[in-house]
Amino acid sequence: MEHFDVAVVGMGALGSAAAYHLSRRGARTVAFEQFELGHVRGASHDTSRIIRTSYGSPQYVRLAQTSYRDWADFEAVSGERLTTVTGGLVFIPTDGPFAASDFVSSLGEAGVPHELLSPDQVHQRWPQFSLPPHVETIYTPDSGIVHASRSVAALQMHARVNGAVIRDRTPVLGLTPDDTGVVVRTAHGDVHADKVVLAADAWTNELLGPLGAEIPLITMQEQVTYFAPGDSDAFDRDRFPVWIWEDEQCFYGFPTYGEPTIKAARDRSDNLMSPEERTFVPSxxxxxxxxxxxxxxIPASGEALRTVTCQYAITPDRNFVIGPVPQHPDIIVALGAGHAFKFTPTIGRILAELALDGRTADDISTFGVASAANPAGGIDHRPVLAH
Ligand SMILES: Cc1cc2nc3c(=O)[nH]c(=O)nc-3n(C[C@H](O)[C@H](O)[C@H](O)COP(=O)(O)OP(=O)(O)OC[C@H]3O[C@@H](n4cnc5c(N)ncnc54)[C@H](O)[C@@H]3O)c2cc1C
Structure with a gap:
């Protein structure tokens, strides 16, 4: 049987980043993707994803700071410009479940420049927004956009350049831990690896279930819509930031990016369906x-031009899951809970460190895999603000 140091399951953003970092460190790496690379059935396709440090939790703010450094490192290595800084606004209604003060203290603690703005101040600087009076707004100048599909393709390409073997259209059918690692069963033959990085997102429990190690996961079809403003110049990235509306219902959106449209969506619309049940038909x-x-x-946002579906796999509290399965420690799980793209190169590096060194210096203390012996998995169960 072929042997590798590490086998990666799933070549979305997180698996591709893990394969890149593993191969960069010289590990003999094989990576499996059940569909064609760049497919649209998962969570990592299409164009834009928001990058930001503005979280209401110090742990995520620090991880996001690290991610900016890791994106810069990958951009330098690949020679590709993947990130674009636009500035970002987080709107927080004062009668909603979230508190602007959490953002102010988390960002302040980490030394991230930010401002707390009234609706009038927002309107003066970005007249495109029309806000009710009871909204507090956090502005962070470092927020922006990362290109999703180009980033994933670049990570895959550089993983290959570093020697990683990528087997697309090759579903992993099962994982069988043994005394020295894990047998990875595929339709095209089995391989043995010292460690497995499981980055299968909505499909994670198909491989963890037979091992008695399912994690709490909710899967749903999401959708994003591209609007065509009459005056697209008014929504240029120099004049219009990325934005998030944080309330019981969360919405988010972008300036124009490669086309004269602005993308917007609702985060977590609870359009519950498994990957097998997905319709790909917008609601x-x-x-x-x-x-x-x-x-x-955003009164001048214009007509809805087109809608694209994608898929969320989220934990009940939106915290990430990053760590070894307690009863099968050679299997390391990575699950991004619907807000991980901005952390892609950092999570990939952390996964490589966990697989090769058994530890990481980054703070993943609350991202542990829940198990019967450790039902909370280290998670503190404070809900995380996505997106
Ligand atoms: C519409 C949308 C908007 C988002 N916006 C943002 C944002 O603005 N900012 C942000 O930070 N994050 C955002 N996210 C979240 C972010 O995109 C995801 O967290 C991230 O892309 C997840 O990557 P992944 O690799 O874990 O999952 P996926 O991209 O779904 O990849 C998992 C892969 O595993 C493969 N696979 C599964 N099972 C097997 C198997 N048995 N064998 C082989 N292959 C298998 C699948 O085919 C798939 O390719 C958004 C997500 C969506 C869907």
Whole structure:
């Protein structure tokens, strides 16, 4: 049987970053993807993802600071410009479940430049927004956009350049831990690896379930819509930031990016379905809800031009899962809970460190895998603000 140091399951953003970092460190790496590379059935396709340090939790702010450094490192290595700084606004209604003070203290603690703005101050600087009076706004100048599909393709390409073997259209059918590692069973033959990085997102429990190690996971079809403003120049990245509306219902959006449209979506619309049940058909009800929000909050956002579906796999509290399975420590799980793209190169590096060194210097203390012996998995169960 072929042997590798590490086998990666899943070549979305997180698995691709793990394969890149593993191979960069010289590990003999094989990576499996059940579909073609760059497919649209998971969470890592399409164009833009928000990058930001503005979280209401110090742990995520520090991890995001590290991610900016890791993106810069990968951009330098690859010679590709993947990130674009636009500045970012997080709108927090004062009668909602989230508190602007959490952001202010987390960002302040980490020394991240930020401002707390009133609706009038927002309107003076970005007249495109129309906010009700009871909203507090956090502005962070470092927020911006990372290109999703280009980043994933670049990570895969550089993993290959470093010697990683990538086997696409090769579903992993099962993982069988043994005394020296894990047998990875595929339709095209089995391999043995010292460690497995499981980055299968919505499909994670298909491989953990037979090992009696399922993690709490909710899967849903999400959708993003591209609006066509009459004056697209007013939504240029120099004049319009990325934004997030944090309330019971969360919405988010972007300036123009490669086309004269602005993308917006609702985060976590609870359109629950498993990967097998996915329709790939946008929900007209969710589109109507988003269009109504946009016409109120960004009145010049224009007509909805097209809608694209994608998939969320989230933990109940939106915390990441990053760490070894307690009963099978040679299997290391990475799950991004619907807000991990901004952390992609950092999570990939951490996964490589866990696989090769057994530890990481980054703080992943609350991302442990829950098990019967450790039901909380180290998680403190404070809900995390996505997106
Ligand atoms: C619409 C949308 C918008 C988002 N916006 C943001 C944002 O603005 N900012 C941000 O930071 N994050 C954002 N996210 C979250 C972020 O994109 C995801 O957290 C991240 O892409 C997850 O990557 P992944 O590799 O874990 O999952 P995926 O991309 O789903 O990859 C998992 C891969 O594993 C493969 N696989 C599964 N099982 C097997 C198997 N048995 N054998 C072989 N292969 C297998 C799958 O085919 C898939 O390719 C967004 C997500 C979505 C869907």
């Amino acid at each position: 007209p009800e969710l589109l109507a809800e988003l269009t109504s929000f946009m016409s109120t909050t």
